[in-house]
Amino acid sequence: MRRAILGALALTALAAAALAAVVSGGPRPSAAADHVDAPGLMPPGGNFQLDLTDLYAWRARNGNTVLAMNVNGLTAPGKRPVFASGVPAVAKTKGVTYWFRVDNDGDAVADVDLGVTFSKPNASGVQTMTVTRNGKVILTGRTSPGRGVTVNRQGQVRAYAGLRDDPFFFDLGGFVDILSQEAGKSFLGCTGARTDFFAGKNVSAIVLELPPSLLTRSGSTQIGVWGATTVGSRQIDRMGRPAINTVFIPQNPFEKTKAYRKNQFNATQPKNDRARWRSEVVDSLQVLFSLNDASGDDKADDAMKIAGLADVLLPDVLTFDTAKSDGFLNGRRLADDVIDAELGLITEGAVKTDCVSRNDRRFLASFPYVAAPH
């Protein structure tokens, strides 16, 4: 960028540029580089590729079951994130799997594991995807990194993975400030429409549609579903119903001083939820139930209600009767206002809405259902 010219001044400039060159590093022509020139500035941690934002389960028109999970939350329009294929350590790379775990006998232990794995992206960003059911490959296909949709089919199974509009809608800012007294910050008591934090943002969606018989056990139409991501054998994230970890596990807006335990929650299994996390859920519910004390709520039955509710919320599994009409709390459709439904439940009806009631984009009538990306 600077051409060397004669004179002391030029030499200084040259020295400066050479010094910068050391900083800028870059691949060494010789292998004998004595230090690494990799960039120092890195994101502070966290893995949005493995971070589940939402999980859905509903009935397709033909009676099949649709399962959907989203990752790469809050992707800005124009960005083309990919699904993780692996996480490298010096010794070896560990494979990444995106899981739909399905319990069909009510013990919160998976009976059907649907695993989705991805290859590295090719030059145009397309990845191959492989879907397994209990370890056996049931479908292979390709991802849809842009606006175009590739529907992968094998028998009665359909699969899509790619960039979509984030179907979730919620006034997150109003939740963060939920206990704020400042006018307009909290959504408590809102009457007019508030801001959908997730409007205009994209996610990477994995959508599977399959006959319920691949999920249920004979004689039953009921399942419990949760999503999980793993690196090798290590579980990085998991979720069933919306916002359980967000709302109930510290720290949260009601328990700002408690130790951070969201990581531990993400690493544990639903079958242990009641033993490990019930007391945290109860603590949060006590705060939430007190929201209506001033307005004359009879507190006498709070403890009993809280206990009952804690046992509904845990284990964190999205329960779904594949033969019944769908909609939260029976599964979860894309359009369900799950936040309003949960708010009513967990505040004894004191809070009914965040005043955000629909997604910013219309959902598709057919597979893959989730709206096109921004």
Add this chain to the structure above:
Amino acid sequence: MTRVRRRISFGLAALAGAVAVVLGAAWPGGVAPARSPAAVDVALLVEQLSAGSSRSVVRRLERAVAARPDARSLALLGLGYQQLARETGDAAWLTRAREALRRAAHADPTDPVAVAGLAQLAVTLHRFRAALSLARRALALEPGNALALGALGDAQLASGRHADAFRTYDRLAARGPSVGAYARVATARRLRGDPAGALDAMELALEAGSGIPEQEAWALARYGTLLAGRGRLQEAERAYRRSLELAPGYVHGEAGLARVAAARGRFAEAEARLERVVARLPLPEYAVLLGDIRARAGRAREARRAYALVSTLERLLEANGVRTELATALFDLDHGVRPRRALARARSAYRAAPSLAAADAVAWGLYRTGRCAEARTWSQRALALGTKDGLFLFHRGLIERCLGGAAAGRPWFRRALAAEPTFSLRWAPLAEKLAS
């Protein structure tokens, strides 16, 4: 529901800290998430550098410092300057980075961003001992700080503490995907004699992306160089071209294309490209390569001009605080300039930072001064991890040939060429001759 905070931060500075607390993001490695404003501030900086021009980001940071010259604002400005130095090659930014970071650390010696920034700077200056202690201090202030982990691993690697460095890189990579983390894993794998694994890690680094265009261009150029080393010139060329598409005029992409051209015997093209590189970013090793290409084309006088530039550049680097003994020693040994002095410099470099490369330089110096038996011991040290480095293996070949005759050297030359068929414009032809 869990949602990553990282992407939320942009344009929502006021919310960022609170959001970080609320969202149960997936934090591999069990790292406590960004409750600390330090990580939130760095996240914001990364996000801003991804979204806009680095210059305007830095201007904003300068205004923030002017309004309130506290430690954190100064430290972030220091990091911004470091990024500009990477991007533009204009070291006015680097000098400013050093100033800003020192002022930051002076204002608050417990600010992890300031201390980690200084650690990174120490690595850049090849002050590895200082880098080690600064990085450790930063990590004590903020466990898991990415900048500090990167600097710590780099300094450990350069100090010959490979097992420690690999553990540090593993910790870094487990925190989450990034070009900076995965590229370091690639380097570690290369040193362990796992070139295929190094390529795999670089591919994952590219997959992880960075958001910061310069970092992605860097990663593509680095990937190209790993491919070129393996003789996969066509793929290497593609990677370098993609790097240039991302960052037009990017010197490391351009230098890569020059290497590919030279490896294909297209010396005129290689020379033209390198002249552009050297005019823009006078890095000594690119000047060396330019000289070597001219020498190879039989133009000794012009080659000498490029070499003369090398020593000027290295002296100037030294004047600016960078330790250059190792590079100087290697250059002198390669070009037959006062080998005894070069050997002394190599030893001094090894004392300062006992890296594999420094051990190889000592071996090479001992060989060039006729002490082949001692040279073998040092070469063994350089190759202790099984590194498949063409140059290291070539040096060993010459040493074995010196000790045991042509037949003793041959397998080493073959190994060098098998590992990296185009390892050196200067030495690969000799290796080919001695291998057969």
